[in-house]
Amino acid sequence: MELIQEIIIFGTIKGCVYALIATGFTLIFAVAGILNLAHGTFYMLGAYFTYTLFYVLGIPLPPAILLAAVLVGALGMLLDRVFLKPMRSSHTYVLVLTVAVAFAAQEIILLTYGSQGMNIPNLIEGSVNLNGVVVSWHQLLIVAITAVVLIMLWLVLTRTRYGVATLAVSMDEDGARLVGIETEKVFNLSMFASAFLAAVAGALISPIMSMTPEMWNMPLMKAFVVVVVGGIGSLTGSIMAAFFLGWLETFTGFVISPKLTEVVSLVLLTVFLVFRPSGILGRRLH
Amino acid sequence: MTQARDYLVVDELTKHFGGLAAVEKLSFSLDRGQILGLIGPNGAGKTTVFNLITGFLPATSGRVTFRGESLMGKKPHQIVNQGLARTFQLVKPFPELSLSDNIRVACYGPRFMSQGLDEEAARHRILEVAEQVGLPDDLDQPASSLGHGDLRLLDIARALMVQPELLLLDEPLSGLSSIETQAIVGLIQALNQEGITLLIIEHKLKELMKVADRIVAIDFGQKLAAGTPQEVVNHPAVVEAYLGTKDSYASA
């Protein structure tokens, strides 16, 4: 019984982080057709920026995370405007340019902060005993923050003008343009939201996992798995797939062997790509 | 065996996209040497019919036979190699290749290669086809430098390169000036004289009536009328579909 509880609790926490990473990744793919290989870089920058704002500038942690995420969001917009806008229609260009940017960012971080692992403190110290399973308050806070952020994203997408415009563009770009939606603005704001979400995930995970200049690889791979399993372009599918992956990985780690957790995502990825490329749900943003 | 009658037969052809019937139990046939026009309002399912015949889309049900052989389940390239070539409504040739390379691509299919023709013969044939359709003289320029009318010619030239017996043209006249239109109408007649059978989707009824032996009119994926050009354009259902708006819904 305790094992099942543990798997559910820790799998959910993992799933939350994956959901934050993958919704942004899906959003920009559905809206602008951009498979952003620098998405993990936003996650990494979220962590390092928070570190600097907190330790160097002495800003308290909660506003530091928020500010870091906004800064990373702005960098996302910059990446979109300067590098991607001229050749957004070429998948080849977008893929290679974003992966090159990711490597360059890794080198910049390495030079600035060095290669040793670093952490930021928990948002709240201490832990709580949930029916026999010991969980830190910070981990529970990750779940709460993820819930709040995803609900806010949903509200923005369904209740605001830009949100509705974003959904429209993701369904039919030309049609949206015909009814007077400024697609460039939509792309740009989606990039902001995408980078913002990844940065929040990076900042939240850093008290638990050390940050290193290579930390961008993991979230990128998870984002692939989640969007492929959830159906490329489906936000609900991505969120479902994120939790599915979180639970499956935790189950594998606890029950079979911790060595196999990384392989789980790869197997899921290949199986879905080969046998069910449209994912659990369809291909639309819904 | 090539028979003159029922050269191409479309029999109860049906295509559903989800719950939507794009083509519903459509039947018509085409004799060898004929020019058949396929008309209908926008969204009537004409291009879908082309895609079903040429194997670009799988049919939900129904049959297409060409020279008595079923085309169902065949891949697009296999159908081409039986002598049935097509052009596209939205002409997108290979923009970065030169005009001659655009046409040359079609030399590398089995239909051309099996004749044991060498590069020299291919070059000769490319020049021939280019001249026949009336492409600009400079065949080394990239296709992206061509205007809309010349792109249509290039698409037709590529299709002719596979030496088709039946040629499907998808709106060959759309977006052309009147001079360009006359040139393509002339080309269609010349090709027909050479013995090529043609199936043409077209919006410009006036020009189509000049060249077509028979016309099939469709709307909402179903046949409205078939017969000689005069019969079809005077058919009440066709008049209604083209002129009426709300009423055409009722008739469907």
Place this chain on the structure above:
Amino acid sequence: MLANLKTPAQRHTAIFYGLIMVGFYFVPVFSDNFYLLSVFTTAYFYIIFATSWDVFAGYSHLMNFGHALFIGIAGYLTAFVDLHLGLPPLLVLPMCAVVCGLLGMFIGYLTLRMQGPYFAIITMAFAAVAYESAIMFSEYTGGEEGIPGIHPLTDSLIGDYYFVLVVMSLIFLFLLWFTRGRWGLVLKAISQNEDAVLASGINTAWVKIRAYSISGALCGIGGSVYAYSLTHVGPTSMEQVLSTTILIMAMVGGMGTITGPFLGALILVLFNELSRDMEEYRLLIYTVMVVVIIFFAPRGIVSWGQPIARAFKLGGKRGQAGS
């Protein structure tokens, strides 16, 4: 092939690459410096990897993000066959070509329906699966350490140098021949409008599978020689960084030209080695330079060939540089 050199620009391009290749053969005449020869050998390996990547991915624009898979598979195969069966390299190389060619055919078949981004992800995933497997099944693969002790190709440094150079030259010439003929044209046409190629009666799926198979086979030969040359194979031979490096070299040089990836690999390897003085800034400069080149010249540095030739009053008005 010479008959195809119609325009002056094409002749100048041929002379340019011909001189570089001849120059490679004379490097050991001027210096037997161990470091210099190993830098050039590294460049030859990356030329094999990048040009063999190009024949499929560069021409079809299906971005292969897992080309190192073939390097790793060939490397491990070489280690097994060399250490357990003791076969000579001249038998092992064709064997690796066949195995990697079949593997390419199989992956090509599985991924046939996939478009741009999907294809990028699945190729990445296949290489990652192989990478994780190499670490997991450590009793056979030596885990993270890999397998040491593969017999060297020849007993001298210069012998190895020439062996690698000859293999690279043959692969480069084969690829030039292959892509300058009808296959190159058809692959290019597929990348621009696959429907029109189908409508020309060509089985595009088969053309792509065949190109992927050739890409894998040639890279497999390179991967085998690589393992011999290092006398070692490990999981790093198929890690993501290597696949990405190969693709970046090809893009920087100019995709879909064979000559572009040749130049891209040569220049980036030489730059990487010659800039060792810059210490920790080296990789930063390298990566930023790559971003800048891709941003300003998405068609690669071969697209500069024509303007440069014109500046020196070489070449004709038309005729693409590097083709």
